[in-house]
Amino acid sequence: MKACYLILIVLAMLVSVQLAAQTPIIPQLNYVWHLGPDLYQAWLGYQNNNATTITIPAGTSDNYFSPGSSDLGQVTTFLPGTHEAVFSVIWDGSYLEWALRTPKSPPYNPHQYLLVDMSAAYEDEDLDTVFPPIDLYPDDPDRAFDVYYPSTGMNTLAFEDLWPQVGDYDFNDMVIDYQFKYIHNNDNEIKDIFAELELRSVGATFQDAFLIELPISFANIESYQGYHDGAPVNMPMYAAGTKSVIKVIGNTADYVPVPGFDIFWNSQLSQPTYPTIKLSFEISLITPVDPGDLPYLAPFNPYINVNRVVGHEVHLPGMPPTAFANPDLFGLNDDTTDPGTGRYYVTSTNLPWALNITGRWRYPVEKKQVTHAYLNFAAWAESGGTINQDWFEYNLDNCDPDFVYPQGW
Numbered sequence: 001m002k003a004c005y006l007i008l009i010v011l012a013m014l015v016s017v018q019l020a021a022q023t024p025i026i027p028q029l030n031y032v033w034h035l036g037p038d039l040y041q042a043w044l045g046y047q048n049n050n051a052t053t054i055t056i057p058a059g060t061s062d063n064y065f066s067p068g069s070s071d072l073g074q075v076t077t078f079l080p081g082t083h084e085a086v087f088s089v090i091w092d093g094s095y096l097e098w099a100l101r102t103p104k105s106p107p108y109n110p111h112q113y114l115l116v117d118m119s120a121a122y123e124d125e126d127l128d129t130v131f132p133p134i135d136l137y138p139d140d141p142d143r144a145f146d147v148y149y150p151s152t153g154m155n156t157l158a159f160e161d162l163w164p165q166v167g168d169y170d171f172n173d174m175v176i177d178y179q180f181k182y183i184h185n186n187d188n189e190i191k192d193i194f195a196e197l198e199l200r201s202v203g204a205t206f207q208d209a210f211l212i213e214l215p216i217s218f219a220n221i222e223s224y225q226g227y228h229d230g231a232p233v234n235m236p237m238y239a240a241g242t243k244s245v246i247k248v249i250g251n252t253a254d255y256v257p258v259p260g261f262d263i264f265w266n267s268q269l270s271q272p273t274y275p276t277i278k279l280s281f282e283i284s285l286i287t288p289v290d291p292g293d294l295p296y297l298a299p300f301n302p303y304i305n306v307n308r309v310v311g312h313e314v315h316l317p318g319m320p321p322t323a324f325a326n327p328d329l330f331g332l333n334d335d336t337t338d339p340g341t342g343r344y345y346v347t348s349t350n351l352p353w354a355l356n357i358t359g360r361w362r363y364p365v366e367k368k369q370v371t372h373a374y375l376n377f378a379a380w381a382e383s384g385g386t387i388n389q390d391w392f393e394y395n396l397d398n399c400d401p402d403f404v405y406p407q408g409w
Protein backbone atom coordinates (compact mmCIF):
# COMPACT_ATOMS: atom_id res chain seq x y z
CA MET A 1 0.00 0.00 0.00
CA LYS A 2 2.78 2.41 0.89
CA ALA A 3 4.55 1.64 -2.40
CA CYS A 4 1.34 2.53 -4.25
CA TYR A 5 1.18 5.96 -2.60
CA LEU A 6 4.83 6.55 -3.48
CA ILE A 7 4.21 5.72 -7.15
CA LEU A 8 1.21 8.08 -7.20
CA ILE A 9 3.25 10.89 -5.67
CA VAL A 10 6.06 10.37 -8.21
CA LEU A 11 3.50 10.32 -11.06
CA ALA A 12 1.91 13.52 -9.76
CA MET A 13 5.36 15.19 -9.67
CA LEU A 14 6.13 14.10 -13.24
CA VAL A 15 2.79 15.47 -14.48
CA SER A 16 3.36 18.77 -12.71
CA VAL A 17 6.85 19.08 -14.27
CA GLN A 18 5.34 18.43 -17.70
CA LEU A 19 2.55 20.94 -17.09
CA ALA A 20 5.08 23.55 -16.10
CA ALA A 21 6.69 23.20 -19.55
CA GLN A 22 3.56 23.65 -21.58
CA THR A 23 3.48 27.31 -22.59
CA PRO A 24 3.41 27.46 -26.40
CA ILE A 25 6.68 28.43 -28.05
CA ILE A 26 6.11 31.45 -30.31
CA PRO A 27 7.75 31.37 -33.79
CA GLN A 28 9.16 34.73 -34.91
CA LEU A 29 10.12 36.30 -38.24
CA ASN A 30 13.17 38.48 -37.57
CA TYR A 31 14.03 39.87 -41.02
CA VAL A 32 13.88 39.11 -44.73
CA TRP A 33 16.40 39.81 -47.47
CA HIS A 34 15.54 40.36 -51.12
CA LEU A 35 18.30 38.34 -52.78
CA GLY A 36 17.13 38.74 -56.36
CA PRO A 37 14.15 38.36 -58.67
CA ASP A 38 11.65 36.05 -56.93
CA LEU A 39 14.31 35.08 -54.42
CA TYR A 40 14.06 35.90 -50.71
CA GLN A 41 15.80 34.76 -47.54
CA ALA A 42 13.89 34.86 -44.26
CA TRP A 43 15.61 34.68 -40.88
CA LEU A 44 13.50 33.13 -38.16
CA GLY A 45 13.70 32.61 -34.43
CA TYR A 46 11.44 31.88 -31.52
CA GLN A 47 10.42 32.83 -28.02
CA ASN A 48 10.32 29.97 -25.49
CA ASN A 49 8.85 31.23 -22.22
CA ASN A 50 9.28 27.86 -20.54
CA ALA A 51 12.20 27.30 -18.22
CA THR A 52 13.32 24.17 -20.02
CA THR A 53 14.71 23.24 -23.44
CA ILE A 54 12.03 21.60 -25.59
CA THR A 55 12.66 19.39 -28.61
CA ILE A 56 10.12 19.34 -31.47
CA PRO A 57 11.17 17.24 -34.48
CA ALA A 58 10.99 18.97 -37.89
CA GLY A 59 8.61 17.80 -40.56
CA THR A 60 6.14 16.39 -38.02
CA SER A 61 2.63 17.69 -37.40
CA ASP A 62 4.13 19.75 -34.54
CA ASN A 63 6.86 21.60 -36.53
CA TYR A 64 6.27 22.01 -40.24
CA PHE A 65 6.27 24.44 -43.14
CA SER A 66 3.50 24.59 -45.74
CA PRO A 67 2.88 24.45 -48.59
CA GLY A 68 5.65 22.35 -50.15
CA SER A 69 8.30 20.63 -48.11
CA SER A 70 7.39 20.47 -44.43
CA ASP A 71 11.05 20.32 -43.38
CA LEU A 72 13.08 23.36 -44.48
CA GLY A 73 15.87 22.78 -41.97
CA GLN A 74 14.03 24.57 -39.19
CA VAL A 75 15.13 24.60 -35.57
CA THR A 76 14.18 21.56 -33.50
CA THR A 77 15.87 22.34 -30.16
CA PHE A 78 14.20 25.30 -28.45
CA LEU A 79 16.26 26.82 -25.66
CA PRO A 80 14.59 28.92 -22.96
CA GLY A 81 14.33 32.60 -23.85
CA THR A 82 14.12 34.61 -27.07
CA HIS A 83 16.48 33.58 -29.86
CA GLU A 84 16.66 35.63 -33.05
CA ALA A 85 17.74 34.52 -36.54
CA VAL A 86 18.35 30.93 -35.52
CA PHE A 87 17.85 29.62 -39.06
CA SER A 88 16.88 30.89 -42.49
CA VAL A 89 14.78 29.69 -45.38
CA ILE A 90 15.22 30.75 -48.99
CA TRP A 91 12.06 30.81 -51.08
CA ASP A 92 10.40 32.60 -53.98
CA GLY A 93 8.34 35.02 -51.89
CA SER A 94 5.03 33.23 -52.33
CA TYR A 95 2.79 32.16 -49.44
CA LEU A 96 4.79 30.30 -46.78
CA GLU A 97 3.76 29.40 -43.25
CA TRP A 98 5.58 27.88 -40.26
CA ALA A 99 3.44 25.94 -37.81
CA LEU A 100 4.67 25.06 -34.36
CA ARG A 101 2.89 23.13 -31.61
CA THR A 102 4.52 22.70 -28.24
CA PRO A 103 4.02 19.13 -26.96
CA LYS A 104 1.62 18.72 -24.11
CA SER A 105 -0.63 15.98 -22.78
CA PRO A 106 -4.36 16.48 -23.56
CA PRO A 107 -5.70 19.08 -23.84
CA TYR A 108 -3.16 19.83 -26.59
CA ASN A 109 -1.54 23.22 -27.10
CA PRO A 110 -2.85 25.02 -30.16
CA HIS A 111 -0.57 25.40 -33.19
CA GLN A 112 1.25 28.75 -33.42
CA TYR A 113 1.25 29.87 -37.07
CA LEU A 114 3.74 32.33 -38.57
CA LEU A 115 3.33 33.86 -42.03
CA VAL A 116 6.80 34.09 -43.57
CA ASP A 117 6.16 37.34 -45.36
CA MET A 118 8.41 39.13 -47.88
CA SER A 119 6.57 42.46 -47.76
CA ALA A 120 9.18 44.12 -45.49
CA ALA A 121 12.23 42.62 -47.18
CA TYR A 122 15.50 44.56 -46.99
CA GLU A 123 17.41 45.43 -50.13
CA ASP A 124 21.22 45.50 -50.30
CA GLU A 125 21.14 49.15 -51.35
CA ASP A 126 24.93 49.66 -51.29
CA LEU A 127 25.62 46.34 -53.07
CA ASP A 128 28.26 45.23 -50.53
CA THR A 129 26.50 41.84 -50.22
CA VAL A 130 25.69 42.52 -46.56
CA PHE A 131 22.00 43.15 -45.92
CA PRO A 132 20.43 45.27 -43.21
CA PRO A 133 20.06 44.96 -40.29
CA ILE A 134 23.38 43.07 -40.33
CA ASP A 135 24.83 45.87 -42.49
CA LEU A 136 25.03 48.69 -39.96
CA TYR A 137 26.04 51.08 -42.78
CA PRO A 138 23.42 50.20 -45.43
CA ASP A 139 24.29 53.18 -47.68
CA ASP A 140 28.07 52.76 -47.47
CA PRO A 141 29.71 49.96 -49.47
CA ASP A 142 33.01 50.43 -47.58
CA ARG A 143 31.52 49.73 -44.15
CA ALA A 144 29.35 46.94 -42.72
CA PHE A 145 30.12 45.88 -39.12
CA ASP A 146 31.20 47.33 -35.75
CA VAL A 147 33.68 45.37 -33.65
CA TYR A 148 34.55 46.51 -30.12
CA TYR A 149 37.58 45.83 -27.93
CA PRO A 150 36.93 45.22 -25.15
CA SER A 151 33.51 44.01 -26.27
CA THR A 152 31.86 45.83 -23.35
CA GLY A 153 33.13 48.37 -20.84
CA MET A 154 36.68 49.65 -20.74
CA ASN A 155 40.15 48.32 -19.96
CA THR A 156 42.89 50.23 -18.15
CA LEU A 157 46.41 51.31 -19.11
CA ALA A 158 48.62 52.38 -16.20
CA PHE A 159 52.12 53.85 -16.49
CA GLU A 160 55.10 54.41 -14.25
CA ASP A 161 57.11 57.35 -15.58
CA LEU A 162 60.54 57.06 -13.93
CA TRP A 163 61.82 54.49 -16.46
CA PRO A 164 64.59 53.36 -16.72
CA GLN A 165 64.41 53.55 -12.92
CA VAL A 166 61.72 51.63 -11.05
CA GLY A 167 60.82 54.76 -9.07
CA ASP A 168 58.01 54.71 -6.52
CA TYR A 169 56.22 52.07 -8.59
CA ASP A 170 52.71 53.31 -7.80
CA PHE A 171 51.41 52.93 -11.40
CA ASN A 172 49.25 56.04 -11.22
CA ASP A 173 51.52 58.45 -13.12
CA MET A 174 49.15 58.09 -16.06
CA VAL A 175 46.02 55.96 -15.83
CA ILE A 176 43.89 55.93 -18.95
CA ASP A 177 40.97 53.63 -19.80
CA TYR A 178 40.09 52.61 -23.33
CA GLN A 179 37.55 50.98 -25.57
CA PHE A 180 38.30 50.66 -29.28
CA LYS A 181 35.81 50.24 -32.10
CA TYR A 182 36.72 49.02 -35.56
CA ILE A 183 34.41 49.46 -38.50
CA HIS A 184 34.85 46.48 -40.78
CA ASN A 185 33.92 46.21 -44.43
CA ASN A 186 32.15 43.19 -45.90
CA ASP A 187 35.47 41.29 -46.00
CA ASN A 188 35.96 41.87 -42.26
CA GLU A 189 38.83 44.22 -42.94
CA ILE A 190 39.38 47.33 -40.80
CA LYS A 191 38.25 50.55 -42.48
CA ASP A 192 38.12 52.83 -39.42
CA ILE A 193 39.56 52.81 -35.91
CA PHE A 194 37.76 54.67 -33.13
CA ALA A 195 38.96 54.97 -29.54
CA GLU A 196 37.10 56.14 -26.46
CA LEU A 197 39.62 57.10 -23.78
CA GLU A 198 39.25 58.29 -20.21
CA LEU A 199 42.15 59.85 -18.35
CA ARG A 200 41.64 59.03 -14.66
CA SER A 201 44.90 59.75 -12.88
CA VAL A 202 47.97 61.93 -13.31
CA GLY A 203 50.03 61.06 -10.25
CA ALA A 204 53.16 62.56 -11.73
CA THR A 205 55.53 65.47 -11.26
CA PHE A 206 56.47 65.18 -14.93
CA GLN A 207 54.07 66.47 -17.52
CA ASP A 208 53.97 63.41 -19.76
CA ALA A 209 52.62 62.84 -23.27
CA PHE A 210 50.48 59.85 -24.25
CA LEU A 211 50.72 58.32 -27.71
CA ILE A 212 49.64 55.18 -29.53
CA GLU A 213 51.62 53.52 -32.30
CA LEU A 214 49.57 51.73 -34.96
CA PRO A 215 51.12 48.99 -37.12
CA ILE A 216 49.69 50.76 -40.16
CA SER A 217 51.60 52.82 -42.69
CA PHE A 218 51.07 56.57 -42.35
CA ALA A 219 50.62 56.66 -46.13
CA ASN A 220 47.50 54.51 -45.62
CA ILE A 221 45.88 57.02 -43.23
CA GLU A 222 42.98 58.69 -45.02
CA SER A 223 41.92 61.00 -42.16
CA TYR A 224 42.19 61.41 -38.39
CA GLN A 225 40.55 63.60 -35.77
CA GLY A 226 40.71 63.86 -32.01
CA TYR A 227 38.01 65.01 -29.59
CA HIS A 228 37.76 66.18 -26.00
CA ASP A 229 34.26 65.84 -24.57
CA GLY A 230 33.08 65.45 -28.16
CA ALA A 231 34.61 68.76 -29.37
CA PRO A 232 37.44 68.58 -31.93
CA VAL A 233 40.99 68.92 -30.55
CA ASN A 234 44.40 68.61 -32.13
CA MET A 235 45.73 65.02 -32.02
CA PRO A 236 48.53 64.97 -34.60
CA MET A 237 49.63 61.83 -36.40
CA TYR A 238 53.13 61.05 -37.63
CA ALA A 239 54.89 58.49 -39.75
CA ALA A 240 57.06 56.26 -37.53
CA GLY A 241 59.11 54.15 -39.93
CA THR A 242 56.64 51.77 -41.57
CA LYS A 243 54.09 52.50 -38.83
CA SER A 244 52.24 55.56 -37.59
CA VAL A 245 51.74 57.30 -34.27
CA ILE A 246 48.89 59.40 -32.91
CA LYS A 247 49.72 61.85 -30.14
CA VAL A 248 46.59 61.63 -28.00
CA ILE A 249 47.82 63.83 -25.16
CA GLY A 250 50.62 66.26 -25.97
CA ASN A 251 50.91 67.31 -22.32
CA THR A 252 48.81 66.12 -19.38
CA ALA A 253 48.80 69.74 -18.18
CA ASP A 254 46.64 70.58 -21.22
CA TYR A 255 43.80 68.71 -19.53
CA VAL A 256 44.42 68.51 -15.80
CA PRO A 257 45.52 71.07 -13.24
CA VAL A 258 48.76 69.88 -11.70
CA PRO A 259 49.11 72.52 -9.01
CA GLY A 260 52.70 71.79 -8.20
CA PHE A 261 55.26 69.51 -6.69
CA ASP A 262 53.78 66.85 -4.40
CA ILE A 263 50.20 67.71 -5.34
CA PHE A 264 48.84 65.24 -7.86
CA TRP A 265 45.62 64.68 -9.78
CA ASN A 266 43.25 61.90 -8.64
CA SER A 267 45.83 59.87 -6.73
CA GLN A 268 46.07 61.49 -3.28
CA LEU A 269 43.63 60.81 -0.46
CA SER A 270 44.28 64.33 0.90
CA GLN A 271 43.17 65.97 -2.36
CA PRO A 272 39.73 66.18 -4.00
CA THR A 273 38.74 63.73 -6.71
CA TYR A 274 38.23 65.49 -10.07
CA PRO A 275 36.03 64.45 -12.99
CA THR A 276 37.84 62.22 -15.46
CA ILE A 277 38.95 63.57 -18.87
CA LYS A 278 37.09 62.07 -21.83
CA LEU A 279 39.04 61.92 -25.07
CA SER A 280 38.41 60.08 -28.30
CA PHE A 281 39.77 59.79 -31.81
CA GLU A 282 38.77 58.39 -35.17
CA ILE A 283 41.13 57.25 -37.89
CA SER A 284 40.07 56.14 -41.37
CA LEU A 285 42.25 54.05 -43.66
CA ILE A 286 42.59 54.40 -47.41
CA THR A 287 43.03 50.66 -48.00
CA PRO A 288 41.29 48.50 -45.40
CA VAL A 289 43.56 46.09 -43.55
CA ASP A 290 42.96 42.50 -42.50
CA PRO A 291 43.26 42.42 -38.69
CA GLY A 292 44.91 39.00 -39.03
CA ASP A 293 47.79 40.66 -40.89
CA LEU A 294 48.56 43.14 -38.08
CA PRO A 295 51.25 42.21 -35.52
CA TYR A 296 49.11 43.67 -32.72
CA LEU A 297 45.59 45.00 -32.32
CA ALA A 298 43.84 47.23 -29.75
CA PRO A 299 45.09 48.81 -27.60
CA PHE A 300 47.92 48.64 -30.20
CA ASN A 301 51.24 50.00 -28.86
CA PRO A 302 50.41 52.72 -26.31
CA TYR A 303 53.24 54.61 -24.63
CA ILE A 304 54.18 57.76 -22.81
CA ASN A 305 56.91 60.25 -23.61
CA VAL A 306 58.34 60.99 -20.17
CA ASN A 307 58.10 64.73 -19.50
CA ARG A 308 57.24 65.09 -23.24
CA VAL A 309 60.81 64.19 -24.27
CA VAL A 310 60.60 62.61 -27.72
CA GLY A 311 62.51 59.33 -27.58
CA HIS A 312 62.08 58.81 -23.83
CA GLU A 313 59.36 56.20 -24.30
CA VAL A 314 57.72 53.85 -21.80
CA HIS A 315 55.80 50.95 -23.34
CA LEU A 316 53.93 47.89 -22.16
CA PRO A 317 56.27 45.00 -21.33
CA GLY A 318 57.35 43.14 -24.44
CA MET A 319 56.11 45.87 -26.79
CA PRO A 320 58.76 47.39 -29.06
CA PRO A 321 59.81 51.04 -28.94
CA THR A 322 58.89 53.26 -31.90
CA ALA A 323 61.29 54.50 -34.55
CA PHE A 324 61.65 57.68 -32.43
CA ALA A 325 62.94 55.93 -29.27
CA ASN A 326 66.38 56.84 -27.93
CA PRO A 327 68.32 53.54 -27.79
CA ASP A 328 70.91 55.06 -25.43
CA LEU A 329 68.37 54.66 -22.61
CA PHE A 330 67.94 50.88 -23.06
CA GLY A 331 69.51 48.84 -20.27
CA LEU A 332 70.16 51.81 -18.00
CA ASN A 333 69.40 51.69 -14.27
CA ASP A 334 66.74 49.02 -13.60
CA ASP A 335 65.80 48.44 -17.26
CA THR A 336 66.92 45.30 -19.12
CA THR A 337 65.54 46.17 -22.58
CA ASP A 338 67.57 44.39 -25.26
CA PRO A 339 66.23 44.87 -28.80
CA GLY A 340 68.62 42.18 -30.03
CA THR A 341 66.67 39.53 -28.10
CA GLY A 342 63.25 41.20 -28.28
CA ARG A 343 63.28 42.02 -24.57
CA TYR A 344 61.46 45.30 -23.88
CA TYR A 345 60.62 47.43 -20.86
CA VAL A 346 61.10 44.98 -17.99
CA THR A 347 63.50 44.75 -15.06
CA SER A 348 65.83 41.83 -14.51
CA THR A 349 62.96 40.15 -12.61
CA ASN A 350 60.38 40.90 -15.34
CA LEU A 351 58.71 43.79 -13.50
CA PRO A 352 57.06 46.14 -16.04
CA TRP A 353 56.66 49.93 -16.26
CA ALA A 354 53.22 49.78 -17.86
CA LEU A 355 50.12 47.65 -17.37
CA ASN A 356 47.21 46.71 -19.61
CA ILE A 357 44.44 45.47 -17.33
CA THR A 358 41.05 43.93 -18.11
CA GLY A 359 38.26 46.13 -16.76
CA ARG A 360 38.54 49.44 -14.94
CA TRP A 361 41.36 49.03 -12.49
CA ARG A 362 41.55 50.56 -9.05
CA TYR A 363 45.09 51.90 -9.10
CA PRO A 364 47.33 52.50 -6.06
CA VAL A 365 47.34 55.64 -3.93
CA GLU A 366 50.19 58.09 -4.61
CA LYS A 367 53.63 56.78 -3.55
CA LYS A 368 52.20 53.36 -2.58
CA GLN A 369 53.94 50.60 -4.49
CA VAL A 370 51.70 48.37 -6.54
CA THR A 371 53.40 45.42 -4.87
CA HIS A 372 52.01 46.61 -1.53
CA ALA A 373 48.57 47.56 -2.88
CA TYR A 374 48.18 44.30 -4.83
CA LEU A 375 49.79 41.50 -2.91
CA ASN A 376 49.91 38.97 -5.77
CA PHE A 377 51.32 41.40 -8.34
CA ALA A 378 55.04 40.68 -7.92
CA ALA A 379 54.66 36.90 -8.25
CA TRP A 380 52.46 37.43 -11.32
CA ALA A 381 54.97 39.73 -13.04
CA GLU A 382 58.01 37.67 -12.11
CA SER A 383 56.33 34.52 -13.46
CA GLY A 384 55.91 36.23 -16.82
CA GLY A 385 52.17 36.39 -16.24
CA THR A 386 51.59 32.66 -15.83
CA ILE A 387 50.45 32.65 -12.18
CA ASN A 388 48.12 34.90 -10.14
CA GLN A 389 46.44 36.10 -13.31
CA ASP A 390 43.67 37.74 -11.27
CA TRP A 391 46.17 39.78 -9.22
CA PHE A 392 44.50 43.08 -10.24
CA GLU A 393 41.03 42.26 -8.93
CA TYR A 394 39.84 44.39 -6.05
CA ASN A 395 39.15 42.03 -3.18
CA LEU A 396 40.61 41.42 0.25
CA ASP A 397 42.46 38.28 -0.89
CA ASN A 398 44.30 40.34 -3.48
CA CYS A 399 44.89 43.81 -2.12
CA ASP A 400 45.39 46.14 0.77
CA PRO A 401 42.46 48.57 0.37
CA ASP A 402 44.30 51.27 2.32
CA PHE A 403 46.79 51.48 -0.54
CA VAL A 404 44.18 51.56 -3.33
CA TYR A 405 42.79 54.90 -4.51
CA PRO A 406 39.04 54.90 -3.78
CA GLN A 407 37.71 55.86 -7.19
CA GLY A 408 34.45 53.99 -7.52
CA TRP A 409 35.01 51.51 -10.32
Ligand SMILES: [Ca+2]
Pocket residue numbers: 124125126127128129130131132135137138
Ligand atom coordinates in the same frame (compact mmCIF):
# COMPACT_ATOMS: atom_id res chain seq x y z
CA1 LIG B 1 24.74 46.44 -47.82
Ligand SMILES: [Ca+2]
Pocket residue numbers: 126128130135136137138139140141142143144
Ligand atom coordinates in the same frame (compact mmCIF):
# COMPACT_ATOMS: atom_id res chain seq x y z
CA1 LIG C 1 27.42 48.76 -46.05
Ligand SMILES: [Ca+2]
Pocket residue numbers: 168170171172173203204267366367
Ligand atom coordinates in the same frame (compact mmCIF):
# COMPACT_ATOMS: atom_id res chain seq x y z
CA1 LIG D 1 52.74 58.48 -8.98
